[in-house]
Amino acid sequence: MSLISSFPIMSSSCNPAQNTIDWTALRSDFPLLSQQAHNKQLAYLDNAATTQKPNAVIEAIAHYYRVDNANVHRGVYELSERATQSYEATRNKVQNFLNAWSREEIIFVRGATEAINLVAQSYARPALKPGDEILISAMEHHSNIVPWQMVCKKTGAQLAIIPINDSAEIMLERYQQLLNEKTRLVAVTHVSNALGSINPVQQMITMAHEKEIPVLLDGAQAAAHLSVDVQALDCDFYTFSSHKAYGPTGVGVLYGKKRHLDAMEPYQGGGDMISSVRFEHTEYNSLPYKFEAGTPNIAGVVGFGAALDYLSAVGFDNIVQREQQLLDYATLKLQAISGLHIIGRAKNKASIISFVLDCAHSHDISTILDHQGVAIRAGHHCAMPVMERFNVPATARASMAFYNNEADIDQLVRGLAQVFKLFS
Amino acid sequence: MNEELRALYQEVIIDHGRHPRNFKKLEEPSCCQEGYNPLCGDRLTLYLKVDHNKIIDASFEGVGCAISMASTSLMIERIKNIPIIEAQQLFEAFHLLVTEPSPTVKTLEYLGKLTVLGGVRDFPTRIKCATLGWHALKAGLDNAASEQRVSTE
Ligand SMILES: Cc1ncc(COP(=O)(O)O)c(C=O)c1O
Numbered sequence: 001m002s003l004i005s006s007f008p009i010m011s012s013s014c015n016p017a018q019n020t021i022d023w024t025a026l027r028s029d030f031p032l033l034s035q036q037a038h039n040k041q042l043a044y045l046d047n048a049a050t051t052q053k054p055n056a057v058i059e060a061i062a063h064y065y066r067v068d069n070a071n072v073h074r075g076v077y078e079l080s081e082r083a084t085q086s087y088e089a090t091r092n093k094v095q096n097f098l099n100a101w102s103r104e105e106i107i108f109v110r111g112a113t114e115a116i117n118l119v120a121q122s123y124a125r126p127a128l129k130p131g132d133e134i135l136i137s138a139m140e141h142h143s144n145i146v147p148w149q150m151v152c153k154k155t156g157a158q159l160a161i162i163p164i165n166d167s168a169e170i171m172l173e174r175y176q177q178l179l180n181e182k183t184r185l186v187a188v189t190h191v192s193n194a195l196g197s198i199n200p201v202q203q204m205i206t207m208a209h210e211k212e213i214p215v216l217l218d219g220a221q222a223a224a225h226l227s228v229d230v231q232a233l234d235c236d237f238y239t240f241s242s243h244k245a246y247g248p249t250g251v252g253v254l255y256g257k258k259r260h261l262d263a264m265e266p267y268q269g270g271g272d273m274i275s276s277v278r279f280e281h282t283e284y285n286s287l288p289y290k291f292e293a294g295t296p297n298i299a300g301v302v303g304f305g306a307a308l309d310y311l312s313a314v315g316f317d318n319i320v321q322r323e324q325q326l327l328d329y330a331t332l333k334l335q336a337i338s339g340l341h342i343i344g345r346a347k348n349k350a351s352i353i354s355f356v357l358d359c360a361h362s363h364d365i366s367t368i369l370d371h372q373g374v375a376i377r378a379g380h381h382c383a384m385p386v387m388e389r390f391n392v393p394a395t396a397r398a399s400m401a402f403y404n405n406e407a408d409i410d411q412l413v414r415g416l417a418q419v420f421k422l423f424s
Numbered sequence: 425m426n427e428e429l430r431a432l433y434q435e436v437i438i439d440h441g442r443h444p445r446n447f448k449k450l451e452e453p454s455c456c457q458e459g460y461n462p463l464c465g466d467r468l469t470l471y472l473k474v475d476h477n478k479i480i481d482a483s484f485e486g487v488g489c490a491i492s493m494a495s496t497s498l499m500i501e502r503i504k505n506i507p508i509i510e511a512q513q514l515f516e517a518f519h520l521l522v523t524e525p526s527p528t529v530k531t532l533e534y535l536g537k538l539t540v541l542g543g544v545r546d547f548p549t550r551i552k553c554a555t556l557g558w559h560a561l562k563a564g565l566d567n568a569a570s571e572q573r574v575s576t577e
Binding site for chain 1: 426428429432433438441442463464465466467487488489490491547549550553
């Protein structure tokens, strides 16, 4: 239980329920954040790309390798049992985290990308016929576009695109029209990585289900920033990545309703996913192992478990409140700058701000900010259709996590002043 | 502002970045070559007019950061009215300028005004921006050369 005792927010004098979290103390749980960049205090504002890891996660991974390392689901010796227990314990944590009905509905994969590809290949591909449609939105990350294009190419099915308005919101009346008898699946992002929009997924799922169309939600940008209840949402699939939720890279989750997963063929073949193999015939293992061929990222999954513990100790009520505070503060500061335009003005927004400057390209902005110790993302954010929709070649994007603070945003604003000085 | 940044964003670069020269479409070019950096979305089209193995006119259009715009603008000023073979040598020299830790005096003298882009060396993520137009040039000249061969044989 060393993990729990080294769990700073548990030991600090905070009471999550009453939002008396000491955010400054909590920031010090993330060792990377205390470093300098170009002789300035680092202001890490690229959390939509990946989040930093708390000590609890780093220690859980180190502890696993120091003490518990063995292969899972195989050895009958104590060490292997312990490794298996730690690995499987994370599955229960994910089940709780998403409020899934059963732990069998939680499949460990490499990340959101692999989860979507799994659904595309094992669920969609065998079912699709020429003329069928998969409905995605105009604000998808490439990883929720390309896997569908690949199955469309193989099956003769087509992609249909739900348009978004100038505020970067899904156009629900158009969505309603696009849901038709040819639609086989709706695949939309819960939160847009390039625009910050939180989509009305509950409503969208209800609308799709009225026509018996299943829905996949890409939760890569949502899972660490708002609380997700897959049973309340009633989504058919939900995907996200550990590394965007304070856990290690190389681990992700596919949640799928049991009846879908049961009916699906395995994605990959190998060890662990079988119950018996003969040259004539192989019996597949039961859920969730049917989809977890080969030795998994055990240490990663264990570290991910620690991240989920951390998140639930901070509590989503607190996280949402703090991140909205930061979003409001940053929006206020940035929109006061003349010559700066925020791209993505959805009413319901996560703590992501994309912007462009009249005087400088996002690439130049990011280089200059980097020298002020500010890490933001510049480019198309793996969402080139979004850039096209808003008629910009690229944007600069600041994305905040609960460990950021007003000082980080002030540093960003000061950095932008340097950009203006140089370019106008 | 620190030294490295100043070295990167020299006056000339800011100026050419903001007001790129020869920024237009060329009528009846011998070739027009796309340059595209998928990482940042910078995209340009380079137009070349070639006659008797000489570049007699050049221009470009596109969107991009200050570095890629300035670098292409400065490149075009330099390659007008020179033989193809010399433009190819310039490509090699420019590549050395932005990638070698300490380019030789000879290289620097040869490149002249183009050396303002040397500061990119200290910004590995920006080297692609500085070379975007140059890669389009190289591809364009290779195409023009092979087309000329086809048309004169
Ligand atoms: C909305 C969205 N979907 C999917 C992904 C892919 O996640 P990963 O690269 O972790 O598989 C990302 C990552 O940027 C994302 O922002």
